[in-house]
Amino acid sequence: MNAVCIHCGKRKSGALTLCGVCGRAPDSSEEMAQAVLLSDHNLLGEDLGTLAARIASGEGVTFRTEDVERIARNIDVTRKGRPWKSDWILVLVGVLFFLAFVMAVLIRSTQR
Numbered sequence: 001m002n003a004v005c006i007h008c009g010k011r012k013s014g015a016l017t018l019c020g021v022c023g024r025a026p027d028s029s030e031e032m033a034q035a036v037l038l039s040d041h042n043l044l045g046e047d048l049g050t051l052a053a054r055i056a057s058g059e060g061v062t063f064r065t066e067d068v069e070r071i072a073r074n075i076d077v078t079r080k081g082r083p084w085k086s087d088w089i090l091v092l093v094g095v096l097f098f099l100a101f102v103m104a105v106l107i108r109s110t111q112r
């Protein structure tokens with residue numbers, strides 16, 4: 001993927017890679033989303049060149065908020081995993097411990 005560094009405007013390969021010129025990489029989910037938008041995944045090569053020049057000149061580019069938010073949300077889900085999955089495991093472990101406790105009490109009361 002051909003991309004443009006969101007910090008200095010230089011070309012780099014891969015939206016989320018480290019920039020060889022300024023040494024920075026997109027950090028937050030929002031920056032990653034902007035970096036993905038500033039790649040040939042979303043833009044034609046010629047648009048990329050225009051935007052790269054605007055970043056390099058300090059003029060900057062304006063992103064559509066809904067695009068950045070949509071992609072940032074996807075990145076968040078991918079990075080953190082689905083939250084319900086870990087909750088589900090916690091509940092399961094809790095239930096198993098409770099069952100083990102109940103069994104232990106039952107077994108104790110039947111012995112003798």
Ligand SMILES: [Zn+2]
Pocket residue numbers: 005006007008009010019020021022023024
């Ligand atoms: Zn850079």
